[in-house]
Amino acid sequence: MRTFRNPFLNWLAENPGLAAFAFIGLVILLLALVPIFLYLMPIRKVPIIYNIRNLQSRWKTTIVTALAFTLVTTLLTFMLSFVKGMDRLIEASGDPGNVMILSDGATDEAFSNLGNFAVEQLPGDLQAQIDFYVKEVYVVVMYMVPDPLPGARPRRFVQMRGLDNMPKAALMHGVELTAGHSWVSDAGAKSIGPNETAKEIVLGHGVARAFGEDLGKSIVEPGDVIRLGPAKWVVVGVMQEGSAAFGSEIWTRDQNVMQTFGRENSYSSYVIRIKDGSIERAKKAVAALKDVKIERNFQVFTEKEYYAKMSDTSKQFSAASYVVAFIMAIGGILGVMNTMYAAISQRSKDIGVLRLMGYRRWQILLCFQFEALLIAILGGIVGCLIAFLLFNGMTVTSIISSGAGGGGKTVVLRLIVDGGVLFTGMVFSILMGALGGLIPALSAMRLQPLESLK
Template identity: 30%
Template sequence: MSKSKRFFSGLLTIVALVAALVVWSMLPWFGVLAIAVAVAAWLAFTRSGAIALAATRIGIAGLPQRWGASSVIVIGIAGVVGVLVAMLAMGEGFKATLSNTGGTDTAIILRGGSQAETNSVITRDQVPLISGLPGIARGADGQPVSSPELSQVVNLQSKADGTDTNVQFRGVGPAAWALRPKLKIVEGRKFGPGLREMVVGRGAQKQFANLDVGKQVKLANQVWTVVGAFESGDSNESELWADVDVLGPAYQRQAFQSVTVKLDGKNGFKQLSAGLAADPRLKLDAMTTHDYYAKQSEGLTKFLSVLGIVIGSIMAVGAIFGALNSMYAAVAGRSREIATMRALGFRGVPVVTAVMLETMLLALVGGIIGALIAWVVFNGHTVSTLGNNFSQVVFQFRVSPQLLWTGLKWALGIGLVGGLFPALRAARLPVTEALRAG
């Protein structure tokens, strides 16, 4: 074969391999299951499959004698899967925390065009106008259920490394508790109206220093007493809460930044949006609180997913080369064994299949180990990162079954690439040459 034909043949093989890996990575679980069932049926019910299975058993039986080379494949793939799943679990946990915040029965109102509370301003004279809009539910006292709120970023010391960290200090109105029914005081009590008292989220307590109930914290040159702690299972646990009428003057803030309201039934949001659009004095936008917080997670989640895939891909290249070297060495060391099998009637397809199955078995073991390590070490691990409000959001890594499945697919894909070329070499090795080399 001429050099040009070899070049184009190799190029075609690489293109086909890349296409196969792309298709493989996109396959749902039932697609992978179908392929596995088809391969198992071929191994069990065809003559060439039975020969391939026998050759595979011979190769697997020799793995203990090649434990060093085999461990390179297992450890390399375990590292790839562990890092990939951990990175994706970070993004999944951040997304889940913000997606669980708020609901479709409440809405947040911001200045028109604002993407977050930090760049929103709602003047005090606009608050009564908002309360009078249609679509806002009324409480037992007949008053609209709305909470004008202020979000102030403050510096607290991180427990992890002692550095100053941005934390969201939220001033809320009396209706804030009814608007967030998942939020429960689990220690101490609520802050008193008109007092420099605060309640803190459990997530904030875990990450930041001096937030135990009974402690005093100096903020804005004033001493605030922590009188309670709350849990909510969402991003609110990253915050400190106080009376908005006390927090505003402490930071010389004359306006609010958002107004959270309870929606009146299924059509409440449409009525509220129409009311805002119809009043020229209110150049404000409304979103359901669920959509608002879910949108805040999009950027970082995508970044972490892309970063995880990039880092995982770089590590996967290393793992593939490790698998290639190990399997080439294994094929070279078993050249006489392979030649003997071929002399006995083992054709090219069974030999290729045997080497591929052996490599993918090692890859599967590495993938399972990596996935288990990621689940044990990272699942539920609490961290914090900077959110859209330029303050820390406390969340937990979330190693979901879907991420574990993604890691295993990557492992099998690496095994597929790492075993293919050594398998082809084993099938093409001339019998006489292999016997002399052995």
């Protein structure tokens, strides 16, 4: 594929379908905004003050209609902020230079079983491409909620990842610790009291907050002891916020997981860092690794591909959000049509007078369409503002999965109300106003001056 210096042109080349969709959307938006542009131009038109005064005189109807726009836009923006948060999380998960090996047929780490092989077993040319690698065992374990509230669930599933080398794994996955905290020691356990030891764990930020709530504080800290499965675990560190999908995981030594949860000598995945860290070399390594047979075939992906496959849930919710928004928009359009038809029937005499004053049909159309757009823009702005204030940065729990064969990972993500989300919210609001106002405005345009004065 041809590459351009301009990143925007590159994006267009990589996403032609999305670009076409955006282009069509932009054209529709511009068409919808034509009345506003025309009103700003020095041409003869019904004075703006006429519209403003009409909106003022019917202020209750104006407010109620704008409120409907506000609500629809707020709900749409909320849904889009969730989709955006999921997309951002998936984008941030996986390094282009990492290659993931799962057992053949496994669609998810939870169902993968790999033996304990050494990198030296790989062909020499492949070994030469490897910078370093980490062996990981991933399990979903039972967490007993301490002192659950009456009626609340006494246990939850949490995700635990055992690693043979935690600092290397952190480097590989771009995970950083909160300042002053430490990784799990080589021993993997430490004393928590007289004659009592606990296995050490590092918590993702999201899961640390969830555990914190159970313990009656905002977040757990090093030194806190948690019961996971049949054992006690002591927290030695918490990951920094923004550790992508790993922010919802608990990390410990591989041996701790294997001994506690019956996964002796069984890993879920091997993650390999390719020497120059480029996606091209990672893809070549993937192709080469697919032909390697040690005890069984491997299922190999670049880490980016793996997380892209995990975006099925996100795509489903994204599609559902647009369907919900579309149907809500139909409700909004019918509502604004009602308002505009009423405005026209109340002002049929005004229309007659305007026509007799020499205003042409298209100027009448413009006048009413402008009014509908004003309400839509007002409602849209307030809706976007409310959504931004209420939802931007809000933390929610969700799931990412490939949709094939179950599995999936629980993730903690932040809702993102950014420029793109706000723009989409505004576009929706404006289109609702434009479509809802168009048919009544066309009927106003067709009124005969003398008939309307009767």
